[in-house]
Amino acid sequence: xxxxxxxxxxxxxxxxxxxxxxxxxxxxxxxxxxxxxxxxxxxxxxxxxxxxxxxxxxxxxxxxxxxxxxxxxxxxxxxxxxxxxxxxxxxxxxxxxxxxxxxxxxxxxxxxxxxxxxxxxxxxxxxxxxxxxxxxxxxxxxxxxxxxxxxxxxxxxxxxxxxxxxxxxxxxxxxxxxxxxxxxxxxxxxxxxxxxxxxxxxxxxxxxxxxxxxxxxxxxxxxxxxxxxxxxxxxxxxxxxxxxxxx
Numbered sequence: 427x428x429x430x431x432x433x434x435x436x437x438x439x440x441x442x443x444x445x446x447x448x449x450x451x452x453x454x455x456x457x458x459x460x461x462x463x464x465x466x467x468x469x470x471x472x473x474x475x476x477x478x479x480x481x482x483x484x485x486x487x488x489x490x491x492x493x494x495x496x497x498x499x500x501x502x503x504x505x506x507x508x509x510x511x512x513x514x515x516x517x518x519x520x521x522x523x524x525x526x527x528x529x530x531x532x533x534x535x536x537x538x539x540x541x542x543x544x545x546x547x548x549x550x551x552x553x554x555x556x557x558x559x560x561x562x563x564x565x566x567x568x569x570x571x572x573x574x575x576x577x578x579x580x581x582x583x584x585x586x587x588x589x590x591x592x593x594x595x596x597x598x599x600x601x602x603x604x605x606x607x608x609x610x611x612x613x614x615x616x617x618x619x620x621x622x623x624x625x626x627x628x629x630x631x632x633x634x635x636x637x638x639x640x641x642x643x644x645x646x647x648x649x650x651x652x653x654x655x656x657x658x659x660x661x662x663x664x665x666x667x668x669x670x671x672x673x
Contacts, residue, residue: 429457431532431584432501433523435513435551436466437492438621442631443589444536445499445614446607446659452500453610459530460496460503461523463551464510465489473623487623495620499613513547515554521570523558528569528579535559539588539662541597548591556664559586587661590634594660601660604642611635611657635659 430451434440440448440460448458465471465488467481474484489505496503504526508519537555538548561567562581568574591597607614614635618628638658 427455427457428533429459429530431527431530431535432458432460433535433537433551433555434460434462435538435545435547436464436470436510437462437488438466438470438495438624438627439538439548440536441495441499441614441617441621442627443538443591444659445495445617446610446635446657447536447589447605447661448499448501449610449613449617450605450607453613457530458499458501459526459532460492460501461526462492462503462505463508463519463554464513464547465492465505465507466510468509469511469545469547471623491621491623495617498617498620510547513550515550518570520554520558520561523554524562524567525570527558527562527581528575531581532584535584535586536589536661537586539591539597539599542591542593543596544593552588556586559584583665585667586664588664590638590660599660599662601662603661603663604638604645605659605661606639606642606646606656607635607659608639608655608657 430448432440432444432448451458465485467484467488471484471488474487493503506522535555538552540549540552542548563583565575565580587603591599618631635657638660639656642658643656
């Protein structure tokens with residue numbers, strides 16, 4: 427079964443940025459796994475802090491919201507609980523991600539871009555995801571428990587796509603892949619509504635899907651028969667595409 431792996435810095439990132447791609451994959455019968463590096467308990471839970479809740483309670487709330495959102499998308503989710511603001515890069519954190527890569531054997535990887543002047547957690551997540559992807563290919567690199575992988579455990583070289591950040595222009599995000607998520611958008615919207623603490627994002631990312639949908643139609647061949655009301659998501663491919671046919 428083809429597997430999509432999404433490395434998300436916080437509990438809500440995968441919904442806003444890649445919910446359409448995740449839902450589209452699961453609707454095709456593929457497996458989607460979300461590796462959530464933190465709950466976003468410090469940087470994305472202001473309403474909970476203002477309500478007087480403590481750290482453990484906020485983590486539990488955000489975990490529940492992320493689990494509900496993943497379920498709406500038809501995806502699996504696991505939490506590494508690495509903390510946020512800041513999300514600290516470390517050999518131990520990368521080793522945990524290596525385990526995730528080897529266990530899931532992804533065919534495609536989605537994560538954050540490498541530049542975000544507004545939130546250092548996002549590029550930190552991307553750097554760790556890229557490093558783990560490389561290390562997971564090496565049979566001489568141990569798993570996090572110190573054991574060495576078998577030949578079947580190491581991964582190939584899955585393509586990596588950066589999903590769109592909240593402030594695209596400031597993050598030097600120049601999409602070279604436009605994804606038609608029209609059929610998957612109702613599931614993405616349902617997942618967004620699982621995140622009431624960030625309700626202000628619902629309209630923003632619905633409007634963004636409309637704008638990217640216009641670009642999907644503008645750049646698609648005329649014979650694709652795209653729906654009039656097309657919804658889209660934008661991505662940047664990090665590694666070269668390997669193909670024997672240009673199309």
